[in-house]
Amino acid sequence: MDLKHDWKALNEVLFHGTSWGTGLSVSGTASASGGSSLVLLEDDDVVIDGVASNGRAFTECYNDKAITGVSSSKDILDGLARKYGTEQTIVLSKKVLDQCVIEASTLGTNYFQQLQSLRSKVLDQIGRKKGGLIVSRRNFLLDLFGMKLKRVLPRRFNVLLFIDQRAPTSQTEAFAFRSILLSYSGGQLDQFFEPDFSSLHENRLKNWHQESDAIGQYLNSRYILPCYGIFMHKEEWERCLEVASSKGRPWGQFVRYYDEGSAAVYPNRIITKIMLGIQRLMVYFGRL
Amino acid sequence: MNGEFSRFNPLDLKDANRATKSNATQTSSYTGKLKEKDRFSQAFNVLVNYWELKPTQYEARLQELILKDVRVVSVFVPWAHLETDIYHSLKKFVRAAWTVRMNVRLFVMPELGVNYPNAGFPKDLMANISNLAVDRLGRVIYNHAAPNIFPLPSFSSPEVLKRFGNYLIKVGSVLGEIFSECGSSDFCEVVVSNSLFNYYRSHGLQLGEHGDYSAAHVMAFRDFLDREYRPSGQGTGQDGEQFKMQLYEGYNRHRFFTHIEKLLREKTDMVFARKNSSCNVRHVDLFNPECDPDAAYQGLLTELFDFKPSVERYYRGIIAGGYRGESIYLGNSGIFRRFSDQERSFLMLAALIHSGEVGVMAEELFRLSANFQRKLRSLVTFLEERRFVPQTRVTYVSASKFSMESRSFKMFAGMAPGVLSVVPGLDSHTRKFSERLVFMDPKSVIRLVELAQLLALAQTGKVVAIPMPMQGVANYGADAAAYFEKFRKGRNPLRLNIGVSYEVYDYHLGQIVFYDPQAFWTEGEMPESSRFFAALLGLAEVRSLCSVSDSRLHVASYVSEEDPSQRLLFLINPTSDDLEAKLAFSDMVTLAAIPQSGGSASDGEAAPITGKIFELAVPHYGVLSMQLSEPSQSELATGRSKADDGVVQWT
Numbered sequence: 060m061d062l063k064h065d066w067k068a069l070n071e072v073l074f075h076g077t078s079w080g081t082g083l084s085v086s087g088t089a090s091a092s093g094g095s096s097l098v099l100l101e102d103d104d105v106v107i108d109g110v111a112s113n114g115r116a117f118t119e120c121y122n123d124k125a126i127t128g129v130s131s132s133k134d135i136l137d138g139l140a141r142k143y144g145t146e147q148t149i150v151l152s153k154k155v156l157d158q159c160v161i162e163a164s165t166l167g168t169n170y171f172q173q174l175q176s177l178r179s180k181v182l183d184q185i186g187r188k189k190g191g192l193i194v195s196r197r198n199f200l201l202d203l204f205g206m207k208l209k210r211v212l213p214r215r216f217n218v219l220l221f222i223d224q225r226a227p228t229s230q231t232e233a234f235a236f237r238s239i240l241l242s243y244s245g246g247q248l249d250q251f252f253e254p255d256f257s258s259l260h261e262n263r264l265k266n267w268h269q270e271s272d273a274i275g276q277y278l279n280s281r282y283i284l285p286c287y288g289i290f291m292h293k294e295e296w297e298r299c300l301e302v303a304s305s306k307g308r309p310w311g312q313f314v315r316y317y318d319e320g321s322a323a324v325y326p327n328r329i330i331t332k333i334m335l336g337i338q339r340l341m342v343y344f345g346r347l
Numbered sequence: 348m349n350g351e352f353s354r355f356n357p358l359d360l361k362d363a364n365r366a367t368k369s370n371a372t373q374t375s376s377y378t379g380k381l382k383e384k385d386r387f388s389q390a391f392n393v394l395v396n397y398w399e400l401k402p403t404q405y406e407a408r409l410q411e412l413i414l415k416d417v418r419v420v421s422v423f424v425p426w427a428h429l430e431t432d433i434y435h436s437l438k439k440f441v442r443a444a445w446t447v448r449m450n451v452r453l454f455v456m457p458e459l460g461v462n463y464p465n466a467g468f469p470k471d472l473m474a475n476i477s478n479l480a481v482d483r484l485g486r487v488i489y490n491h492a493a494p495n496i497f498p499l500p501s502f503s504s505p506e507v508l509k510r511f512g513n514y515l516i517k518v519g520s521v522l523g524e525i526f527s528e529c530g531s532s533d534f535c536e537v538v539v540s541n542s543l544f545n546y547y548r549s550h551g552l553q554l555g556e557h558g559d560y561s562a563a564h565v566m567a568f569r570d571f572l573d574r575e576y577r578p579s580g581q582g583t584g585q586d587g588e589q590f591k592m593q594l595y596e597g598y599n600r601h602r603f604f605t606h607i608e609k610l611l612r613e614k615t616d617m618v619f620a621r622k623n624s625s626c627n628v629r630h631v632d633l634f635n636p637e638c639d640p641d642a643a644y645q646g647l648l649t650e651l652f653d654f655k656p657s658v659e660r661y662y663r664g665i666i667a668g669g670y671r672g673e674s675i676y677l678g679n680s681g682i683f684r685r686f687s688d689q690e691r692s693f694l695m696l697a698a699l700i701h702s703g704e705v706g707v708m709a710e711e712l713f714r715l716s717a718n719f720q721r722k723l724r725s726l727v728t729f730l731e732e733r734r735f736v737p738q739t740r741v742t743y744v745s746a747s748k749f750s751m752e753s754r755s756f757k758m759f760a761g762m763a764p765g766v767l768s769v770v771p772g773l774d775s776h777t778r779k780f781s782e783r784l785v786f787m788d789p790k791s792v793i794r795l796v797e798l799a800q801l802l803a804l805a806q807t808g809k810v811v812a813i814p815m816p817m818q819g820v821a822n823y824g825a826d827a828a829a830y831f832e833k834f835r836k837g838r839n840p841l842r843l844n845i846g847v848s849y850e851v852y853d854y855h856l857g858q859i860v861f862y863d864p865q866a867f868w869t870e871g872e873m874p875e876s877s878r879f880f881a882a883l884l885g886l887a888e889v890r891s892l893c894s895v896s897d898s899r900l901h902v903a904s905y906v907s908e909e910d911p912s913q914r915l916l917f918l919i920n921p922t923s924d925d926l927e928a929k930l931a932f933s934d935m936v937t938l939a940a941i942p943q944s945g946g947s948a949s950d951g952e953a954a955p956i957t958g959k960i961f962e963l964a965v966p967h968y969g970v971l972s973m974q975l976s977e978p979s980q981s982e983l984a985t986g987r988s989k990a991d992d993g994v995v996q997w998t
Contacts, residue, residue: 062398062464064464064495065399065462066462066493066494066680067399067462067494068399070680070684071684096652098648098654100648107550107551108550108644108645110644110645110648110657111654111657112652112654112655113655114654114656114923115659116657116659116660117657117660118659153551153644156644160489160491161487161489164498167464167495168464168465168470168494170493170494170495173495173496174650177647178651181651253399255401257401257403
């Protein structure tokens with residue numbers, strides 16, 4: 060398959076097992092775990108649709124009586140927040156959103172980038188009104204390569220996330236894996252797709268603990284870009300996601316698995332070792 | 348064409364299946380609505396995205412599905428993928444299906460929500476603004492849902508049409524090659540759907556404003572009007588001309604949309620009617636609730652802010668699709684993936700019940716619990732074996748599936764929920780077994796051909812409600828008006844005025860109601876009209892099957908084609924609360940559980956109960972399914988004694 064933007068695979072691999080509904084929080088008004096919110100869409104000061112973070116159906120748009128005056132009346136907003144069991148109400152302008160959608164559509168077929176672009180523009184809109192911040196959906200792996208390491212990494216590179224579906228201790232389970240190749244360009248997630256391992260012997264994938272270098276080198280030459288790889292078991296990956304969602308240190312958790320020999324990285328060179336060492340120190344001092 | 352999800356003996360059925368199909372194709376490939384006997388074998392489409400797999404994995408993947416009792420695999424064919432695919436994946440996939448002796452169903456029309464960039468539409472087509480669909484207000488229509496945001500192409504654009512024609516020819520040639528290699532086309536079925544025609548509307552516009560208003564179709568629309576409203580032969584030709592006026596713009600536009608959709612389908616049919624690529628062609632209307640224009644911002648904002656999606660809003664989309672007789676496609680690249688397993692199970696079941704046909708990704712289906720899969724399989728088998736079909740009592744005929752006069756449709760939707768269906772024009776109307784009332788939209792222009800069709804419908808024992816000619820606004824062609832007068836002459840109808848004035852005529856086995864549509868052409872509320880609609884339903888003996896004490900519960904019913912006294916009742920709870928409700932019938936009935944094994948009730952299942960009022964607990968996101976029948980004498984006696992005691996508990 061030669062999909063450059065495999066949205067389904069991205070979600071299945073990267074966000075597998077994550078819980079929904081806590082993504083939006085506005086700083087200063089929401090709890091640490093993310094405030095529950097009701098987002099309203101207004102057109103000419105009339106509410107035309109809405110979405111509640113807790114999954115409750117916004118039904119006001121089906122009523123004959125339209126909700127008006129949302130831009131000036133805080134009471135209406137508070138009333139709606141109460142009704143839908145949320146902590147806050149945020150109002151978006153449909154005109155602005157429509158304009159953002161048109162701009163996002165020009166970004167091609169990368170839904171991830173389209174959503175990022177929309178988020179940043181919506182953030183501007185809310186920021187102006189409330190002085191708050193949107194914390195969008197995040198993943199610690201995307202954060203590392205897209206933000207923290209941006210300055211030290213090449214302009215274009217690939218990141219492999221390889222998830223072995225077997226349990227770490229299982230000897231009998233049939234081998235199965237999921238993987239995603241994240242292609243970065245200028246610090247932006249440019250492409251995401253399942254890598255083509257068709258020219259690689261299956262035993263190499265099965266023995267990824269020992270063969271992570273070979274897999275990494277194969278991807279280097281297959282996609283003609285430097286590749287960084289993270290290899291884990293599914294259970295452990297999910298555990299890392301859980302830790303990340305509870306505001307813990309997922310990389311600390313990863314280092315633990317790495318030290319136990321049930322996770323691997325590529326390339327395992329000096330910079331990687333330093334970073335893993337830093338994580339170990341953080342875990343150590345964290346415990347103290 | 349049998350079985351897919353519900354079959355347990357693949358080899359026997361396969362052979363039987365092949366034999367049946369080859370008989371069908373030896374004469375000619377069938378086109379149009381599916382065969383009666385196959386109705387429920389179509390109920391569950393297990394979908395596989397072949398382009399997400401390596402061609403070397405095809406056979407293994409299909410073998411896996413066979414082990415899970417899937418006998419027919421359904422696939423979408425992404426347009427752009429087929430054009431650029433140097434690996435010949437489609438050919439390899441269909442050949443793999445043949446090799447493993449599996450039937451394959453190809454959805455060849457582009458569909459929103461398919462996990463391919465731009466849902467499979469070629470990118471370069473969208474670079475030219477003249478190829479894009481435009482809404483009533485002149486704005487480009489966008490798809491907001493996964494796999495990405497993109498403007499919708501217009502099927503009125505010559506460039507799009509030409510390219511689409513080439514794509515279809517390519518699909519035809521790929522299939523032709525495989526059929527000649529395999530020596531048979533029986534294992535393959537091409538499904539022609541309505542593609543983008545369900546989605547040509549921007550959020551916030553009324554249903555009546557649905558459609559693609561791009562400049563590309565202006566000329567085609569004018570031609571259509573000239574053809575439809577030809578001068579009647581004698582006189583000045585004023586008769587046809589008057590219906591081209593602005594007053595009829597909405598009605599004409601919707602007829603035009605229906606017409607071009609039909610034209611596209613016919614052209615698609617022609618490709619697969621060619622000798623070398625000839626195979627079974629089936630027509631369906633497919634609908635993806637997360638791409639519903641009304642839910643555009645629901646999905647987008649949910650993705651944007653990482654929210655939990657609303658089951659109830661999704662369910663509303665399914666109901667709307669059910670009214671329109673559309674198969675529901677539940678793709679897993681959009682917000683559907685965000686639902687919990689329980690919510691997904693519920694939505695699959697609800698989609699199956701409301702629409703009669705559902706398409707689900709294989710991995711999504713087999714991820715759910717074995718218990719749910721077993722129940723679903725039992726239900727599909729039961730419906731298929733007993734030939735149960737959704738009970739349609741009222742058919743609303745309008746110019747398109749989106750052009751219903753809002754007040755009258757709202758009345759019917761409120762008074763006859765679950766038994767109402769909408770058809771776009773009389774040409775699309777198929778004879779439905781349980782149908783009792785056919786209602787012609789009050790804003791229709793009646794020509795002689797329509798009047799004759801409606802009268803013919805009444806002959807078969809139905810009640811047909813037709814708008815009568817108006818004084819102020821012309822709504823009848825001259826020949827239709829003359830025919831109407833001729834029809835009235837010498838007859839003595841029952842004349843009534845209850846909110847709306849109408850006349851009732853006995854006509855052969857049925858009845859005809861000519862009603863005055865004048866009030867519907869004006870704006871404003873029509874509170875009095877509710878009596879008229881209630882009277883129509885009363886005349887057609889369309890009664891609600893039962894009453895439910897909690898309005899949050901939805902009722903859907905099925906009736907057996909073999910034995911109309913056998914009915915199924917589904918109580919659907921789309922809320923997150925457990926609900927307790929009383930289900931009341933006007934007469935004594937017997938309720939029984941639907942057997943799990945597909946045959947008769949097994950030992951472990953509860954005995955049927957008889958009564959008039961039942962007390963039920965419906966769990967959140969739950970569906971209660973029950974068989975409904977008239978009680979026997981002994982059951983009647985038992986039921987009466989129970990009914991005297993009070994309500995009957997359904998557990």
